[in-house]
Amino acid sequence: MANSQEWSVEALADLRERYRAERERRVRPDGVRQYLAAAEFGYYADDPYAGETAEREPLRDRVDVAVVGGGFGGILAGARLRRQGVERVRVIETGGDFGGTWYWNRYPGIHCDIESHVYLPMLDETGYVPEWKYAPGEEIRRHAVRIAEQFDLYRDALFSTAVTALTWDDATETWIVTTDRGDEFRATYVVTATGTLSELKLPGIPGIESFKGHTFHTSRWDYAYTGGTPDGGLARLADKRVGVVGTGATGIQVVPKLAEGAQHLYVFQRTPSTVDVRANRRTTAQDVGADHDGWARERRDNFLRIVSGEAAEADLVADQWTRSAGLLEKLLPSFRRHGDRAAFEAAYEAADAAKMNDIRARVEQIVTDPGTAEKLKPWYRYACKRPTFSDLYLQAFNRDNVTLVDTADSHGIERVTERGVVVGDTEYELDCLVFATGFSVGASGIHSGRLPVHGRNGVQLQDVWRKRGPRTLHGLTSNGFPNLIQLGGVQSTSSVNYTHVLDEHAVHAAALIAAAEAEGALVEPSCEAEDAWVTALAEGAADHEWFHAECTPGYYNAEGRGRPNGPTAYPHGAFAFHDLLRKWRAASLGEILHTRTVALD
Numbered sequence: 001m002a003n004s005q006e007w008s009v010e011a012l013a014d015l016r017e018r019y020r021a022e023r024e025r026r027v028r029p030d031g032v033r034q035y036l037a038a039a040e041f042g043y044y045a046d047d048p049y050a051g052e053t054a055e056r057e058p059l060r061d062r063v064d065v066a067v068v069g070g071g072f073g074g075i076l077a078g079a080r081l082r083r084q085g086v087e088r089v090r091v092i093e094t095g096g097d098f099g100g101t102w103y104w105n106r107y108p109g110i111h112c113d114i115e116s117h118v119y120l121p122m123l124d125e126t127g128y129v130p131e132w133k134y135a136p137g138e139e140i141r142r143h144a145v146r147i148a149e150q151f152d153l154y155r156d157a158l159f160s161t162a163v164t165a166l167t168w169d170d171a172t173e174t175w176i177v178t179t180d181r182g183d184e185f186r187a188t189y190v191v192t193a194t195g196t197l198s199e200l201k202l203p204g205i206p207g208i209e210s211f212k213g214h215t216f217h218t219s220r221w222d223y224a225y226t227g228g229t230p231d232g233g234l235a236r237l238a239d240k241r242v243g244v245v246g247t248g249a250t251g252i253q254v255v256p257k258l259a260e261g262a263q264h265l266y267v268f269q270r271t272p273s274t275v276d277v278r279a280n281r282r283t284t285a286q287d288v289g290a291d292h293d294g295w296a297r298e299r300r301d302n303f304l305r306i307v308s309g310e311a312a313e314a315d316l317v318a319d320q321w322t323r324s325a326g327l328l329e330k331l332l333p334s335f336r337r338h339g340d341r342a343a344f345e346a347a348y349e350a351a352d353a354a355k356m357n358d359i360r361a362r363v364e365q366i367v368t369d370p371g372t373a374e375k376l377k378p379w380y381r382y383a384c385k386r387p388t389f390s391d392l393y394l395q396a397f398n399r400d401n402v403t404l405v406d407t408a409d410s411h412g413i414e415r416v417t418e419r420g421v422v423v424g425d426t427e428y429e430l431d432c433l434v435f436a437t438g439f440s441v442g443a444s445g446i447h448s449g450r451l452p453v454h455g456r457n458g459v460q461l462q463d464v465w466r467k468r469g470p471r472t473l474h475g476l477t478s479n480g481f482p483n484l485i486q487l488g489g490v491q492s493t494s495s496v497n498y499t500h501v502l503d504e505h506a507v508h509a510a511a512l513i514a515a516a517e518a519e520g521a522l523v524e525p526s527c528e529a530e531d532a533w534v535t536a537l538a539e540g541a542a543d544h545e546w547f548h549a550e551c552t553p554g555y556y557n558a559e560g561r562g563r564p565n566g567p568t569a570y571p572h573g574a575f576a577f578h579d580l581l582r583k584w585r586a587a588s589l590g591e592i593l594h595t596r597t598v599a600l601d
C-alpha cells in the first residue's frame, strides 16, 4: 500500500468532503424501494433463449439429491456428488439449460471480469484450458454445459422449472419438492444453489411502462431486435436511437458494442464506475502453467490467497485484481483482518486515494472532451462499488454518435415518456431503451421467502430467521432443517472469484452427504453448534459497516444505508474459511450426523 506520508491531512480531508458531497447527490430517500422486480412488468423476465417450453408429465418419483439451481453452484454440487457415486441427482433450473448467470446474461461484449483460468471451475477435471485471459460469456456458458455433460447431470435435470416449496416430511425423513410444473417428488437431500444476483431489477422510474419503443434488460438480450451476437455486429440498430441506463459492471461491457451498432447511443449515468486497465489477450497452456495435474487448483488457490489478504510466494495471475488486492479489504467480508486497525485504516485510506486518483487520471488521458471526462470521474472510495476493467468503455465516449447524460443531480432518470427519457429539461427521443440496472441481492434465494422451506414440525426457515436472525453452521446447514445444504448463502464467506467459493461449498456438501450415507444418518447441526458459529461471526463485523455507510449508494450498501443484515460472513477471509471447513471435516464431521429413525429403501 502507498505510504500515508504522501497524503497530507488536509488533502485527505478535502477528498473525504468531496466524496461526502457526491454521495449526497445520489442517496435517495426510497433506498432499495426505488427498484421494481421484473415480475411487476411481466415480459422483462421472460426467457428469450429457451424456445417453446415442452409439455411433460408431472413427476412423482424419488431421487437421492435435489439440487435447486443449475448455475455453477448447482453444477458443481452435482458434479462432486456424481464423483462419489451418487446415482440420482436432479438439478431443477428455471432457465432452459445449465449455466445460471451465464445462461441469462448474453449481452454483447459479455466477458468474465476475473481471469478465466481461475474463474472457470473444474479445469483440472475437464482438461479444458481457456483461450483468453478474460473469457467471453459464451465460452463460460459452454464450459458449464461441458461439466454438466461430463458428469451426466442432464439425465435427471428439469429445465424451465421453478421449485415452489421444499417441505420436510418427518414420517419418511425425506424432502418433498414441489414445482411450478406440477411436480411433487421426494429427495433424501436437498442442496440449494439459487445464486445471489439472479433476480433482475428495473428502476421504478415514473412512466416507465408508457414507453412505446422497444425495451429489455441486459440479462434478456433481444438479438432478434438488435441483430448480431455477443461478439457485436448489432446491425439492426444502425438506424436506431438507443438509450442505455446503468454504468455498472454490465454497462461497462455493453456500451462499446452498442456504440458500434447504434445510429446514436445515449448513456444515462448516475454514478460512474471505476474503470481500470483490462489488457485482455489470448493465452496458451504454457502461459498459464497448464502442464501438470492440479495446475488450475494451484492457480486458483494462489489468486484466492492474494485477494484474501494472505501471503503468497508468487502472483500467478498478476492483473489489476491482484495488484490492487490491498484495497479489497472492504469490498467483501472475504479478507483476513489485520492487527492494528488505526494504522491499517490510515494506510488504507491513503492507498485508496492514490488508486482513485490514478483511475480519475486515466479518464482524463482517454476521454478527449473535458466536460465528458469530468462526468466520468468516480468520486468515492475504491471498494464502494465492484471495480470494473475495460480498454474500450471510456474510448467509446470519443465517438460522435455517443452522448453521456449525467443524471446524478436528479438521483437518476426523472421520467420515461412514450417517446423516450427525460433528464432535467431535456427529453431524449429513443427507439430502444436498454436497462443495465442489475439484480436484487439475494431475492431468489431461500432466505428471501420466495421459496418457502418448511422443516421439522412445519416450521418455516424464513420465519425462524425473521424472528431470531439467520442461524446456521458455516452458512451451510441449519438446525430443524435436516439434510438441507445451502450453497453460497449468508454466514459463510464470499470472494470476487465467486465460483471458487461455490466449489468449496460443493465439496463440503458432497462430504456431508457421503458421511451421512456411510452412517445411515441425517445431516443436521445442533443449536449449540449454530450458537457458536453465530458468535464467531460477530467479530470484526463493525469494521465493514462504517465503511459502507459512508459509501456512495449501490447494492453493496443497500443503496446508501450501510450493510443490511449485521454480521453475515466469516470475518477472517475466504482463504481461512476454506481451511476451516477442511479441518472441520477432518476432525468434527461426525458431530453433524444424527441417527435416522426411518430406514430408507
Ligand code: NDP
Binding pocket: 026, 111, 112, 113, 114, 197, 203, 204, 205, 245, 246, 247, 248, 249, 250, 251, 253, 268, 269, 270, 271, 386, 407, 411, 412, 413, 436, 437, 438, 439, 553, 554, 555
Ligand atoms: P449494478 O447494480 O452494478 O449497476 C446498475 C446500474 O444501474 C448502476 O450504474 C446504477 O447507478 C444504474 N441505475 C439504476 N437505477 C438508475 C436510474 N434510475 N437512473 C440511472 N441509472 C440507474 O448492475 P450490473 O448488472 O452492472 O452488475 C451487477 C453485478 O453483476 C456486478 O457487480 C458483478 O458482481 C456482476 N457482473 C459480473 C460481470 C463479470 O464479468 N463477471 C459482468 C457484469 C456483472 P448507481 O450506481 O448510481 O446506482
